[in-house]
Amino acid sequence: MANNVDDAQAELDSVEAELEMVELQISELLEKQTKLNSRKNKLLQVLEGACSSAQPSGSSKPPKPSFSKQDLKHYEESGFSWSEEVQAKLASVFQLTKFRPLQRTAINLSMSGKDLFLVMPTGRGKSLCYQLPALCSKGYTLVIAPLVSLMEDQLMYLKSVNVPAVTLNSSSTKEDSKRVLAGMIDKNSPFKLLYVTPEKIAKSKLLMSKLEKAYNMSLLARIAVDEVHCCSQWGHDFRPDYKLLGILKRQFPKVPLVGLTATATSSVLKDCQKILCVQEPITLTAPFNRPNLYYEVRFKDSDDCTDQIAQLIRERYKNQSGIVYVFSQKDAEAVATDLQKRNILAQPYHANMEPSDKSLVHQRWSSKKIQVVVATVAFGMGIDKADVRFVIHHTISKSIENYYQESGRAGRDDGSADCIVFFGFADIFRISSMVVMENTGQQKLQNMVAYCQNVDRCRRAMMAVHFDEVWDDDECNQMCDVCRHGNEYITMDITKQARDVVTIVEMASSVDEKLTPLKVCDAWLGKGPAKHRKTIKVTSLSRLEVESIIIHLLLHGYFSEDFSFTPYTTHFYLKLGRKAALLKNENHSITMKMRRMMSQATVKKVSESAGEKSSAKVEGKRPADSDGKKSVAKKVKTLP
Numbered sequence: 001m002a003n004n005v006d007d008a009q010a011e012l013d014s015v016e017a018e019l020e021m022v023e024l025q026i027s028e029l030l031e032k033q034t035k036l037n038s039r040k041n042k043l044l045q046v047l048e049g050a051c052s053s054a055q056p057s058g059s060s061k062p063p064k065p066s067f068s069k070q071d072l073k074h075y076e077e078s079g080f081s082w083s084e085e086v087q088a089k090l091a092s093v094f095q096l097t098k099f100r101p102l103q104r105t106a107i108n109l110s111m112s113g114k115d116l117f118l119v120m121p122t123g124r125g126k127s128l129c130y131q132l133p134a135l136c137s138k139g140y141t142l143v144i145a146p147l148v149s150l151m152e153d154q155l156m157y158l159k160s161v162n163v164p165a166v167t168l169n170s171s172s173t174k175e176d177s178k179r180v181l182a183g184m185i186d187k188n189s190p191f192k193l194l195y196v197t198p199e200k201i202a203k204s205k206l207l208m209s210k211l212e213k214a215y216n217m218s219l220l221a222r223i224a225v226d227e228v229h230c231c232s233q234w235g236h237d238f239r240p241d242y243k244l245l246g247i248l249k250r251q252f253p254k255v256p257l258v259g260l261t262a263t264a265t266s267s268v269l270k271d272c273q274k275i276l277c278v279q280e281p282i283t284l285t286a287p288f289n290r291p292n293l294y295y296e297v298r299f300k301d302s303d304d305c306t307d308q309i310a311q312l313i314r315e316r317y318k319n320q321s322g323i324v325y326v327f328s329q330k331d332a333e334a335v336a337t338d339l340q341k342r343n344i345l346a347q348p349y350h351a352n353m354e355p356s357d358k359s360l361v362h363q364r365w366s367s368k369k370i371q372v373v374v375a376t377v378a379f380g381m382g383i384d385k386a387d388v389r390f391v392i393h394h395t396i397s398k399s400i401e402n403y404y405q406e407s408g409r410a411g412r413d414d415g416s417a418d419c420i421v422f423f424g425f426a427d428i429f430r431i432s433s434m435v436v437m438e439n440t441g442q443q444k445l446q447n448m449v450a451y452c453q454n455v456d457r458c459r460r461a462m463m464a465v466h467f468d469e470v471w472d473d474d475e476c477n478q479m480c481d482v483c484r485h486g487n488e489y490i491t492m493d494i495t496k497q498a499r500d501v502v503t504i505v506e507m508a509s510s511v512d513e514k515l516t517p518l519k520v521c522d523a524w525l526g527k528g529p530a531k532h533r534k535t536i537k538v539t540s541l542s543r544l545e546v547e548s549i550i551i552h553l554l555l556h557g558y559f560s561e562d563f564s565f566t567p568y569t570t571h572f573y574l575k576l577g578r579k580a581a582l583l584k585n586e587n588h589s590i591t592m593k594m595r596r597m598m599s600q601a602t603v604k605k606v607s608e609s610a611g612e613k614s615s616a617k618v619e620g621k622r623p624a625d626s627d628g629k630k631s632v633a634k635k636v637k638t639l640p
């Protein structure tokens with residue numbers, strides 16, 4: 001009897017364990033199904049759009065959107081009553097000869113009173129799309145911008161081209177504020193643009209009362225909301241005061257609004273539309289691609305990559321301007337000093353500097369007195385230097401959207417420029433702890449890490465997903481490291497390695513010990529004071545390879561983050577992820593694509609340890625078709 005009970009108990013345990021595994025596999029498959037369905041729907045939408053615009057009239061069509069591509073075509077022309085004036089001022093005031101893509105359409109739409117969202121890559125000339133209409137309209141345009149420094153840069157520029165523009169912000173003097181408030185209801189409009197922060201709209205009743213008066217006097221010609229994605233908490237730069245801007249459209253419904261951003265997905269824009277109370281805005285989206293930018297990822301194989309950066313600046317970018325983005329104010333100071341020691345004219349820039357010092361650095365860099373600004377992300381909005389030839393990230397950005405925007409400060413003159421990111425293991429966890437409070441912070445960071453860890457997909461294709469675009473790698477034109485070098489990579493079976501490293505974390509947790517990712521690496525490499533040294537299966541892989549595998553396991557749910565807070569800092573530990581249990585199943589396997597950095601000897605080591613199942617093989621990026629033809633272009637741009 002006792003034996004029977006024991007047997008039954010043992011079998012029950014095993015069935016339960018198996019069921020747990022099956023449940024995990026189901027949840028994994030369901031997750032995959034959701035992702036594929038959403039991708040399928042997106043692709044169907046894209047195809048539908050392409051078919052409907054190609055169909056002859058009379059064929060069955062989906063319901064007509066309120067503003068069709070055909071309607072939009074009309075606004076690309078120059079036969080409007082304002083066209084002559086707009087063209088003349090483009091040349092006489094802004095000293096520009098022709099419009100860039102979408103600018104004329106945006107200006108025509110705005111001049112004809114439509115509400116508009118304009119999504120245009122950073123540096124492509126969004127400001128002109130509200131500044132030029134402001135000059136060609138009666139009254140003035142109210143511009144909401146998130147940062148005082150950004151406004152001041154714009155005012156400096158507008159002053160240089162003799163456009164009367166003013167600002168009302170926390171640093172305005174009493175006299176200035178008085179003058180501006182009086183000007184707001186002056187029939188002769190002493191200024192054409194009024195820049196304010198969203199906080200000012202939220203907090204100043206006096207400002208709102210003047211705006212109301214101006215509205216009744218038909219002096220409020222237009223509202224421009226710069227960096228409009230800041231409205232949505234799903235955007236990458238949410239600012240609470242932007243949430244209150246709906247008051248503008250509610251109080252001044254007849255004033256056309258233009259929202260501008262470099263990065264916003266359609267769901268972020270939908271959210272912005274709701275928040276701003278705009279009924280049916282027309283969205284103009286310029287293709288996200290910046291064909292002149294070369295994207296590259298390099299491994300940071302030591303704590304510091306300053307030597308490599310210095311070498312690049314001295315050799316590849318001799319006498320050319322650039323930016324080095326770093327993680328913290330301390331890093332900005334330290335890296336700038338290190339570059340100076342290597343005879344590079346570099347200066348730091350971060351939020352904690354005096355405003356006068358910041359503008360001095362900006363000016364010296366703009367006038368080429370210094371070559372490099374070593375900056376935190378505080379150096380960003382409002383930078384308007386056209387000939388930036390390189391943007392190097394000493395540390396990865398916190399999201400792909402942020403990376404796109406930061407790196408996009410390169411090559412605004414359309415000349416070629418490089419965007420290089422140094423991908424370091426420890427940096428991932430520094431950033432992860434920093435974004436711990438952000439709702440989608442970890443997911444966004446993981447996307448950025450996946451971008452860096454990627455070895456076989458065009459870098460632009462990885463970015464495109466974040467901008468709702470379907471991308472055909474051929475259009476990259478070898479302007480990313482993966483496409484250019486056809487990077488050979490290795491597909492390896494890392495199941496055994498995964499089991500070994502997961503066991504390290506499991507054993508630590510069984511004695512209530514938490515391990516940081518660095519400690520896990522050390523323990524696996526047989527270094528450091530690992531308590532369970534005797535039981536650890538030490539690996540002979542290199543540190544970079546060990547790091548790569550740990551990142552892979554983290555990205556794929558075999559590990560997950562375990563944060564711990566102290567009054568001073570947030571610690572990042574690794575714990576078992578929801579898929580770790582799958583490794584107990586002997587049929588479960590994990591493969592990983594790894595860079596060529598892995599030596600053939602290592603491939604052999606991993607292959608041997610993977611036993612029969614080994615599948616380490618050297619592959620390459622998909623070559624061009626054998627007949628040399630490019631595959632059918634799949635890239636579909638959203639409007640227009």
Ligand SMILES: Nc1ncnc2c1ncn2[C@@H]1O[C@H](COP(=O)(O)OP(=O)(O)OP(=O)(O)O)[C@@H](O)[C@H]1O
Binds near residue numbers: 099120386
């Ligand atoms: N039609 C044009 N032809 C040539 N240069 C232009 C044109 N329109 C704008 N520019 C220039 O492009 C640069 C960037 O413009 P702007 O600052 O408006 O970009 P942006 O899209 O607002 O960028 P960000 O996202 O960083 O705010 C400016 O130097 C501007 O003078």
